[in-house]
Amino acid sequence: MQNALTLSILSEKAITVFLNKEIGLASHYEVISIRKSLEAQNWPWLIEIVPSYNSVSIFVDSCFYNSHNSLIVFFEDWFSKISFFENSPSLDHNLFKEIPVKYEGGDLLYVSNYCQIPVNELIQLHSSSTYTVAMIGFLPGFPYLLGMDARLFVPRKSSPRLKVTKGSVGIGGFQTGIYPSDSPGGWQIIGTTPHELFDLEQLSYLSIGDKVKFKPI
């Protein structure tokens, strides 16, 4: 399994490790295991670990170079020795969260036509899956959700909207997500939620690994 990893240098002080796997729950759990193993290390130069769908980026302080010469050499060595499947993630720690959605987005009819699925059925499909937060990115608190029914696949808009309003629920390819604040964006908007997803004190309402369900309102 170690052979499947690819390390790519991201900057002088960051490196990304790719799993080279399709995105899905299996790669998500592996990403979480890698993060856990890294967090257990207590390296004084470690600044932060940023998980994505099928990769993990490791950000370090420049003092890393006081004791080591190369992030590539250091992590190639470290990943060759560690077996992060030993501590596979326990699912019961993940929170289950329900998010109310008014299915009335500007692209609802477009998606319905594209997928050849009537609107009511589309709403049913989108709100019956249990999603997993695979990563948070793009905007503070923006969740990338895994687990959308493949029948709801819609490509992103060829030309992004200049302003997608806060709370918009959208589909971008095989993934679905929620805009926590007004932003330009290219996802197809199928609904809105009144739920706050980012707060200056509490930060992101959703965390990586959380289970999410949409409740039509």
Added chain:
Amino acid sequence: MEILKKGVLSTFQDLGRFGYQSVGVNIGGAMDTLSLKLLNIVLGNYENEAALEIHFPCPHFQFEESCIFAITGADFNANLNGKLLRNNKIYHAESGDNLVFRFKNKGERLYIGVKGGFNIREWLSSKSTNTQLNFPSFSEKIVLKNNDEVDKHEPNYGVAFAHDYSNRCIRFVPSFEFDELDEDSKSNLLNSEFLISKDSNRMGYRLSGVPLTLVENKEMISSSVTKGTIQLLPDGQLIILMADAQVSGGYPKLGFVIENDISKLSQFGSQSKIEFKKISYENAIEIMLETQKYFDLIQKTLKFREKEN
């Protein structure tokens, strides 16, 4: 300090907000980190003290209390009550003094700092404005942290440091999908000129040049991006991510521009031409460590002179 005339895109910036990328909060921070570090060395501040990052046309300031201040980065013909100021040097201001910037001589971003720092709001251990949230936001009244006892006889040594604006070469380390560029694209990336387009900002510099293509078009999965990352857009053009880079992106990546040259690049405006030079990761680290040593030396020299005085 009061802002008498508003400028454009003025923000407070320190070295960035670390530790929150996994909740989608980007690092941000000063565009030209070398100039910010130098500013704090000249002022004797903490390395990470926040400064005002301003652009031309600049705000006009009036000091409301006496303080020691300095400017670094761009050359905007700074004047204190009509007297021309130099970069990288400390000055004394009295209440009522006016600080104005007359014209753009060189560079795009100027840093103003005060000894002891500004008294501004911190969020998640950083004073940098997060531009996605516009928080902590910028007001017209700026309070200084430390206005007791200003030593008017503070020695006024300058430091010689300037980006080499004549050298348009931007050094980068190839990584990620670089090897998947077709041969013509590789050669064009390394041998042709790229123009910084007008759609360039704190988030990224869009370049225009010969369109580049990968041998095989790849469906990318979003992963981390950061300041310096070179992304290849679907139309074959490049974007170099700058200080306000998002935490993740889904375009192919060709590598990263080294720290020193990101600082230099941040002083180049739109319509400037740049060229890329490929260097190794090991070489990039050498340059980073040499720069750190050079800054340590400046700091030591200033402290030594202070003692002598």
